[in-house]
Amino acid sequence: xxxxxFKLLTDEAQLDILYKTGVYIGKRKLKGKTILLYQADxxxxxVFYKKYRxxxxxxxxxxxTDMLDPYLEQIHVEHLVE
Amino acid sequence: MTKSTEPKNIVLYADDDMDDLELVSDAFHRYAKNxxxxxxxxxxxxxxxxxxxxxxxxxxxxxxxxINMHMISGKDVLSRIRQMDRFESxxxxxxxxxxxxxxxxxxxxxxxxxxxxxxxxxxxxYITGQFIDHCTEEIQRNIRRRS
Numbered sequence: 001x002x003x004x005x006f007k008l009l010t011d012e013a014q015l016d017i018l019y020k021t022g023v024y025i026g027k028r029k030l031k032g033k034t035i036l037l038y039q040a041d042x043x044x045x046x047v048f049y050k051k052y053r054x055x056x057x058x059x060x061x062x063x064x065t066d067m068l069d070p071y072l073e074q075i076h077v078e079h080l081v082e
Numbered sequence: 083m084t085k086s087t088e089p090k091n092i093v094l095y096a097d098d099d100m101d102d103l104e105l106v107s108d109a110f111h112r113y114a115k116n117x118x119x120x121x122x123x124x125x126x127x128x129x130x131x132x133x134x135x136x137x138x139x140x141x142x143x144x145x146x147x148x149i150n151m152h153m154i155s156g157k158d159v160l161s162r163i164r165q166m167d168r169f170e171s172x173x174x175x176x177x178x179x180x181x182x183x184x185x186x187x188x189x190x191x192x193x194x195x196x197x198x199x200x201x202x203x204x205x206x207x208y209i210t211g212q213f214i215d216h217c218t219e220e221i222q223r224n225i226r227r228r229s
Contacts, residue, residue, distance in 0.1 A: 019201050022181070023181070027099075052104075052105065056201070
């Protein structure tokens with residue numbers, strides 16, 4: 001699925017796709033709020049929580065890998081070089 | 083009239099993510115009358131808890147394991163649990179951010195459930211039901227009675 005198609009879906013349908021096929025990448029905190037990053041096909045989706053995994057405040061998308069930057073420290077790559 | 087105090091059903095949950103520990107504990111709150119949830123912060127603590135149970139101590143009715151834990155992964159804990167005589171057939175669920183088919187296949191190979199962590203609370207309520215569905219029928223009835 002392309003980002004444009006994903007954007008046209010309802011929030012509920014977007015979450016359903018993320019839940020079933022999204023690849024979890026990481027989690028970060030910002031001003032007390034929790035944000036989760038998923039990859040869906042060729043783009044990234046950030047889910048902003050009002051309350052962690054309870055109430056979603058916002059969903060943001062990007063095809064740019066810039067979205068990965070705040071999460072890079074948390075990605076363990078040791079197994080790739082073993 | 084004496085009120086009988088039946089022991090609660092124990093659910094053991096291992097996860098190194100404090101937010102997820104809180105999330106699952108909250109989700110089981112509606113069953114608090116019948117369920118005691120014991121949370122541990124890594125796989126080694128889960129194994130230690132099981133190894134230290136005395137013969138007369140009640141075993142958990144369900145074990146929930148995060149896959150990606152530091153030190154010992156949920157998958158390693160699961161395979162070790164299956165080597166323990168007392169727990170070789172205890173209900174276990176891998177509760178994970180992964181939706182990878184190979185992780186689901188691993189769970190199946192070790193006779194465990196596989197549940198992806200939710201994105202919102204609507205899913206969490208459903209998932210709590212899925213957790214309970216992994217328990218034996220008697221335990222399921224016990225947990226759901228007047229909860």
